[in-house]
Amino acid sequence: MYHTWMRYFTPSPVHHRLGLVCLGVGLQHGTLPPVGPRVLDHHVAVVVHAGRGWSATPDGTRTPVTAPALLWLLPGVPHHYGADPHTGWDESFVDFTGPATSTYTELGYIEPDRPLVPLADTAAARTAIGRITRAARRGNPLLEVETAAAVHELLVALRRARADTDADGDPVLQALARDAFLPLSVAEHAARHGMTPAALRTAVRRGAGCSPKDYLLAIRLGHAKELLAATELPVAAVARRVGYTDPAYFSRLFTRRVGTAPVRFRARQGHHVPGGWSTRVPDPDDPPRIG
Template sequence: MYHTWMRYFTPSPVHHRLGLVCLGVGLQHGTLPAVGPRTLDHHVALVISSGSGWFRAPDGRRRTVTAPALIWLSPGVPHHYGADPETGWDECFVDFTGPATTTYTELGYIEPDRPVVPLADPDGARGVVGRIARAARRGNPLLEVETSAAVHELLVALRRARADVAPDGDPVLQSLARDAFKALSVTEHAARHGMTPAELRTAVRRGAGCSPKDYLLGIRLGRAKELLAATELPVAAVARRVGYDDPAYFSRLFTRRVGTAPVRFREQQGRAVPGGWSQQVPDPERPPTLTSLDGTAASGGPAAPGGTAASGGAGAGT
């Protein structure tokens, strides 16, 4: 016995320009019949949350699939799979397509060369699929845009759920982020990890979808923007804070990557805050709010000087 629920969509050409569009969603469980052999013209993310089964690759090899696991079905690639006929499995799936799939593949979020991926916890991905299913109600005027946004979220959730990714993230990436503002070359970063530069490049490419240089640059420029926007530090001082001893080189690099010079960015975004800019991430359940008339923060916390809810944390200029 098995249970099947599914919906399919036909987004318009203008919706395809969103980059990703959802073509279908389904939730099924039980001793489901085998699928294929077949070949599709779009991507499918198939999440197995309980039970077991099998998957046959194009080379004819059959492998066991044990939950929790993700099965990637790629366009143009033959596939054949099914639940164990005795125990069955619990699955949910999302069909999707769009030009952004190329970029997500390049970044390692979609893995055509690894059709079966062990997962640590499928709950996050199943939650996204559930939101797509709820959006699939008949007559929803936001259907295409709502489900398109959810496909982006699904790819992130599946990337985070991979069993080969620690709950707190890749330790190599964490260490690089911690040392990002030190004036170290890629070779020196690799040596600190007991790696060759090639090994470091492979690890960062797999974990972040980019080179170590680009990974570090993104962190440095993000911090530089914060300092330019929230402090009055000279550009040369900002450059030193984020790891560049040569302010002229920093300015050229910033201009080339951001599209505007540091001084111009400050003119556009500058918001110097007395006491500094909080480093504490707001609680989504109790975000900073305007204070009520009696001086108590509307979110329930104490009011901070200046009429905003206190958020704590060190200032950006420290």
């Protein structure tokens, strides 16, 4: 016995320009019949919340699937999978497409070389899929935009839920973020963590979808913007605070990446903050209030 619920959508050409659109969603559990072999023209994320089953490669080799897990069904790639015929499984699936899938693949959120991804848990993914199912009510005028936004949320949730990433994220990325403002080269960062530059590049590319240089630069420039907007520190002092000993180089780099010079950015964004600029992240369940 098995139970299934699903909805399918046909977003308009205008909605496709959002970059990512949802084509369908389903919730199923029990001893589901096998799927495939078949080929689709879009992406599907199949999230196995509980139970076990199998997934077959194009040559017929079967790999066990044990929840929590993610199955990537990629456009143009044959797939064949199913729940254990005796125990079944609890599954959700989301069909989606759009040009943003290429960017998510480049960033490592979608992994063509890893169609089966073990997960630590599926709670956040279930929440994102829940948003799609609630938006799927008949006659919802915001259907396409709500479901598109939830697909973005789902991709982030699945990336964070990978079993090879702990609750606080990739340890290598944590260490780089901690040391981001030290005036070190990528090779020196790698040496501090007992890695070769090539190994560090591989780890950061897999964890953040970019090079170590770009990862460090994003952290440095983000903090530089905060200092320019919230303090009266000279640009040279801001440069030193974020790891650059040459203020002229910092200014050129800032201008090239941000699109405006540090002084001009400050003139546009800067303002005095009575009582000082807080570095504490607000609790979203208890945000600061007036009175």
